[in-house]
Amino acid sequence: MHQRSRVRREDGAASSGPQPDFRPVVQSVFSRLVECGARYDAAPLFPLDSVEILRRSGLQRVFAPPASGGVSFADSRAENAALLDVLRIIGRADLSLGRIFEGHVNALKLFTWLGSDEQRARLASALDDGAFYGVWATEPPPGVTVRREVTDWLLTGSKAFATGAGGLAFAIITARREDGDTQLVVVPADDAGRTDLSGWRVRGMRATGSGSYDLTGMQPSEDQFLGDPGDYTAEPRFTAGAWRFLAVQSGGIEGLLAETRLAMSQTARNDPLQRLKFAEAVAATRTAYLWVREAAQRAADDASDAPDFVRMTRGVVERAALDVMELSARIVGTRSAFDGQRIDKITRDLSLYLRQAGPDYARDQAAIAWLDHDVWGEGDRLW
Numbered sequence: 001m002h003q004r005s006r007v008r009r010e011d012g013a014a015s016s017g018p019q020p021d022f023r024p025v026v027q028s029v030f031s032r033l034v035e036c037g038a039r040y041d042a043a044p045l046f047p048l049d050s051v052e053i054l055r056r057s058g059l060q061r062v063f064a065p066p067a068s069g070g071v072s073f074a075d076s077r078a079e080n081a082a083l084l085d086v087l088r089i090i091g092r093a094d095l096s097l098g099r100i101f102e103g104h105v106n107a108l109k110l111f112t113w114l115g116s117d118e119q120r121a122r123l124a125s126a127l128d129d130g131a132f133y134g135v136w137a138t139e140p141p142p143g144v145t146v147r148r149e150v151t152d153w154l155l156t157g158s159k160a161f162a163t164g165a166g167g168l169a170f171a172i173i174t175a176r177r178e179d180g181d182t183q184l185v186v187v188p189a190d191d192a193g194r195t196d197l198s199g200w201r202v203r204g205m206r207a208t209g210s211g212s213y214d215l216t217g218m219q220p221s222e223d224q225f226l227g228d229p230g231d232y233t234a235e236p237r238f239t240a241g242a243w244r245f246l247a248v249q250s251g252g253i254e255g256l257l258a259e260t261r262l263a264m265s266q267t268a269r270n271d272p273l274q275r276l277k278f279a280e281a282v283a284a285t286r287t288a289y290l291w292v293r294e295a296a297q298r299a300a301d302d303a304s305d306a307p308d309f310v311r312m313t314r315g316v317v318e319r320a321a322l323d324v325m326e327l328s329a330r331i332v333g334t335r336s337a338f339d340g341q342r343i344d345k346i347t348r349d350l351s352l353y354l355r356q357a358g359p360d361y362a363r364d365q366a367a368i369a370w371l372d373h374d375v376w377g378e379g380d381r382l383w
Helices: 023-028 030-042 048-057 076-093 095-114 117-128 243-263 272-300 306-337 342-353 359-372
Strands: 002-008 014-020 133-136 145-149 152-156 158-162 170-176 182-188 211-214
Touching: 014 076, 023 030, 023 048, 023 076, 030 048, 030 076, 030 095, 030 342, 048 095, 076 095, 076 243, 076 272, 095 117, 095 133, 095 170, 095 243, 095 342, 133 158, 158 170, 243 272, 243 306, 243 342, 272 306, 306 342, 306 359
Parallel strands: 133 170
Antiparallel strands: 002 014, 145 152, 145 170, 158 211, 170 182
8 A cells, every 4th residue: 555755745854654555445446437437428427426436435535635634645746646646547447537536636736725724624524524526617708707795795607517517515616706806616516406417418528417507696605715816827736737637538548558458359469560559559658647747746846847848748648549549449440439338438538538628729838838948857958
């Protein structure tokens, strides 16, 4: 369960000791998550059983603030290394669940960075009750607003592509104040009357239930406001935090590679052209992993170049996923498209998941930074 390493704490003091390794925990429930993933993809429904498996395993609160019952990691590098493995393995089992869990972790990190002592105490109580959280920022025009109405605050508007709408207990949402700043607000996310999944008719990521959620008329109290206005988009954490969904996607690529290998007949394994395709898939898969691993460490350091490094990593992961999907289809053939096959499900899920907003813009911004200087960093710059 533990690996020994020498690390540096937040206060700068060196410490050595066993660092948490949660891979065995996720691997112990992996086959059950795969089975549930297939069932909820076919339904499609919010994966209640899968979420319950994660809760019972203890993973639901590992990455919460220590004050809320989370693990006290030696430093942010150790935490990101552990989180990288958990996200990859869950993504390997079921990308829809990986997206839900990644959103939950994003919310937990916001409580760590921005939450008050009272808010972290309420988070602890909610986690005791089995709650999972999400973060919803996408919205149709004119967007979500929060304004003062005499003595109360009032929300107006709705969220779109709200992962886990109606299934999660709570969501941290973005709302525009009257002065134009963005405020984070913690709201209930399980109101069926506010949930509309009718528009979530997709080929992949079906079980995420990323429909719309109407916030109009909600009256949050100020103790539901998380952080100060503008905190949510503070860099480098805002952009660099994308490494977490890249870790889930990387796990999906790994799952596709593993399933492709299993599907290869002995004839295919004896064919040098098929082996060449498989070797290309292995290289692409591990390349994605190595870039995401490096991005996680840059993000942990709050490095000024971390956003551009993560932007470049997005392109690397996308290219690897597209290549492995094509190579898998060419190796396995028609069987890769059969309904009920793991290869088909992973391919459908990845195809949609890769459409996270603005991949071309992210790669362009990374290129601008690299043209200025080698973002890879001190000690190994090429220019």
